[in-house]
Amino acid sequence: MDARVDQAPAIEDVAIETRNLNLWYGTFQALFDVDLDIRRGMITSLIGPSGCGKSTFLRSINRINERLGYVTTEGTINVLGNDVYRASVNLTQLRKHVGMVFQRPNPLPLSIRDNIIFSYKLHAQDRNRLHRSEQDEIVETALRQVLLWDTVKDRLDNSATQLSLEEQQKLCIARLLPVQPSVLLMDEPCSALDPAGTNAVEELIWELRENYTILIVTHNMAQARRASEECIFMLLGKVVEHSRTDEMFVTPAQKETADYIEGRYG
Amino acid sequence: MADSMFKATQQNVSDEHRDFLVQLLFFGMTVLLIIPVIIILCMLMWKGGPAISWEFLFSEPTNGMTAGGIFPALVGTVWLVTVALLVSVPLGVAAALYLSEYAPDNWLTRFINLAIINLAGVPSIVHALFGVGAFVLFFEFGTSILAASLTLAIMTLPVVIVATRESLQAVPLAFREACWNMGATRWQTIRRVVLPNAVSGILTGVILEVSRTTGETAPIMFTGAAFFLPFLPESVFDQTMALSLHLFVVATQVPNVPEHLPYGVALVLIGMVLLMNALSIGLRMYLRGQKKW
Ligand SMILES: Nc1ncnc2c1ncn2[C@@H]1O[C@H](COP(=O)(O)OP(=O)(O)O)[C@@H](O)[C@H]1O
Ligand SMILES: [Mg+2]
Numbered sequence: 001m002d003a004r005v006d007q008a009p010a011i012e013d014v015a016i017e018t019r020n021l022n023l024w025y026g027t028f029q030a031l032f033d034v035d036l037d038i039r040r041g042m043i044t045s046l047i048g049p050s051g052c053g054k055s056t057f058l059r060s061i062n063r064i065n066e067r068l069g070y071v072t073t074e075g076t077i078n079v080l081g082n083d084v085y086r087a088s089v090n091l092t093q094l095r096k097h098v099g100m101v102f103q104r105p106n107p108l109p110l111s112i113r114d115n116i117i118f119s120y121k122l123h124a125q126d127r128n129r130l131h132r133s134e135q136d137e138i139v140e141t142a143l144r145q146v147l148l149w150d151t152v153k154d155r156l157d158n159s160a161t162q163l164s165l166e167e168q169q170k171l172c173i174a175r176l177l178p179v180q181p182s183v184l185l186m187d188e189p190c191s192a193l194d195p196a197g198t199n200a201v202e203e204l205i206w207e208l209r210e211n212y213t214i215l216i217v218t219h220n221m222a223q224a225r226r227a228s229e230e231c232i233f234m235l236l237g238k239v240v241e242h243s244r245t246d247e248m249f250v251t252p253a254q255k256e257t258a259d260y261i262e263g264r265y266g
Numbered sequence: 267m268a269d270s271m272f273k274a275t276q277q278n279v280s281d282e283h284r285d286f287l288v289q290l291l292f293f294g295m296t297v298l299l300i301i302p303v304i305i306i307l308c309m310l311m312w313k314g315g316p317a318i319s320w321e322f323l324f325s326e327p328t329n330g331m332t333a334g335g336i337f338p339a340l341v342g343t344v345w346l347v348t349v350a351l352l353v354s355v356p357l358g359v360a361a362a363l364y365l366s367e368y369a370p371d372n373w374l375t376r377f378i379n380l381a382i383i384n385l386a387g388v389p390s391i392v393h394a395l396f397g398v399g400a401f402v403l404f405f406e407f408g409t410s411i412l413a414a415s416l417t418l419a420i421m422t423l424p425v426v427i428v429a430t431r432e433s434l435q436a437v438p439l440a441f442r443e444a445c446w447n448m449g450a451t452r453w454q455t456i457r458r459v460v461l462p463n464a465v466s467g468i469l470t471g472v473i474l475e476v477s478r479t480t481g482e483t484a485p486i487m488f489t490g491a492a493f494f495l496p497f498l499p500e501s502v503f504d505q506t507m508a509l510s511l512h513l514f515v516v517a518t519q520v521p522n523v524p525e526h527l528p529y530g531v532a533l534v535l536i537g538m539v540l541l542m543n544a545l546s547i548g549l550r551m552y553l554r555g556q557k558k559w
Pocket of ligand 1: 025028030048049050051052053054055056057068
């Protein structure tokens with residue numbers, strides 16, 4: 001273990017720590033020396049123009065990028081002090097602790113109830129002895145946490161794909177919660193929603209921040225400003241600036257950040 | 267009143283005229299295509315209809331196959347097709363699952379895919395020769411239902427694989443990604459999400475395949491089907507009669523067969539095929555209704 005990790009405060013405060021993270025798609029380098037300490041128990045937003053590597057960064061944290069087969073990753077990523085690229089890491093366990101929400105809501109083609117219970121069942125130690133009443137409780141708790149219980153409680157057996165987009169996105173967040181993840185990665189979770197849906201989901205994310213570390217990619221400056229405590233600005237695969245959100249938006253340290261925030265990059 | 271600004275120009279009129287002519291042409295071709303099918307069906311019903319009776323369906327051929335029924339052939343066809351399916355469906359679905367869900371996208375996989383597509387085009391008489399060489403002689407199954415069904419199975423495998431793979435690939439990638447991101451293994455993803463959504467397509471493919479297999483003659487002729495064998499098979503190691511071969515025999519090989527007899531056999535054969543196609547369409551409609559997206 002290297003010296004930095006031994007410093008107690010770092011482990012306590014940092015949920016995701018990356019060092020010299022470089023990533024290539026084939027020969028195309030998408031991330032350059034990304035060094036970040038994403039703090040625990042708060043919302044960090046990740047902003048930057050399209051194609052700067054925001055999704056790539058998120059997808060390397062839960063290692064879903066590897067499925068492509070032509071991705072090379074160098075450097076380290078520690079989630080709560082654990083190196084996610086260590087050989088002994090089990091991907092199922094990693095993805096249990098690090099949940100992901102996508103740009104387009106992607107509920108499974110199952111009932112609302114089965115969507116919630118899906119990941120719980122995947123990770124349950126004794127999944128065959130899961131009683132119906134226990135399941136009902138898990139489903140209700142999760143749906144209450146995302147403020148969806150009252151709207152869907154009478155149609156839990158209906159297909160999840162018939163819900164409105166806003167409801168689908170809330171469901172996609174809810175289905176991660178029963179396995180008690182530590183980190184939630186959200187890749188532009190509101191960009192497929194109308195303004196009302198955006199508000200609702202944004203509020204929900206704000207509610208969740210006490211219990212989870214949330215890293216959220218957004219294109220919406222107002223959203224980043226309103227809804228996050230820290231903010232990271234990326235450009236062309238590099239981290240340009242990482243600071244408290246209010247500081248970044250009032251007194252950005254870098255010229256590029258200022259240009260982007262003021263809309264000069266599009 | 268002046269002409270409206272929306273009035274048709276000369277060009278518009280002639281374009282629409284042409285559009286109409288093209289439609290007429292395509293309609294004519296469609297009719298041309300359907301007419302032979304209708305004629306065949308009508309002729310079969312007209313000439314073979316009088317032959318059909320309970321007795322015809324459920325009794326044995328007599329008088330050197332110039333009278334009596336087709337029961338052994340009917341039962342034999344059911345045996346052949348069932349055993350062939352029992353082999354080709356599990357094998358084909360497993361192969362398709364591997365190719366579509368597990369195999370890396372490299373030259374070997376692409377080569378295998380190409381080989382499978384080409385295999386679907388191999389003439390059935392070639393499969394028959396392979397069946398004789400492999401199952402009858404090499405594995406020493408003799409001429410038997412087993413050898414004939416295995417030959418049919420090999421012949422249908424590529425189509426089962428292709429149909430299954432296409433149904434699997436019709437399931438949106440987003441569902442798989444959602445599962446993987448929750449930590450599901452590929453098998454968990456397949457079993458809980460991919461297969462349930464692909465099963466209607468797979469079944470349709472399989473049933474269409476069954477209807478094709480039912481009519482095949484060449485692959486079973488040398489491997490397990492008998493000209494005349496008025497007993498019902500008792501195990502897969504027996505020979506059996508089969509409808510398709512029986513039709514060939516009574517239509518061309520036996521003298522003094524009354525005309526309605528081969529037409530009757532053909533009608534039963536076509537009836538079975540149509541029944542299975544109808545079943546396939548019904549099943550697909552039912553399963554589509556069940557789909558949750
Ligand atoms: N699967 C992939 N294969 C190859 N290149 C990719 C892939 N995904 C993303 N990229 C490239 O990596 C860069 C970063 O993409 P991405 O992380 O999606 O950006 P962002 O989410 O910030 O818009 C882009 O130049 C993009 O073209
Ligand atoms: Mg993106």
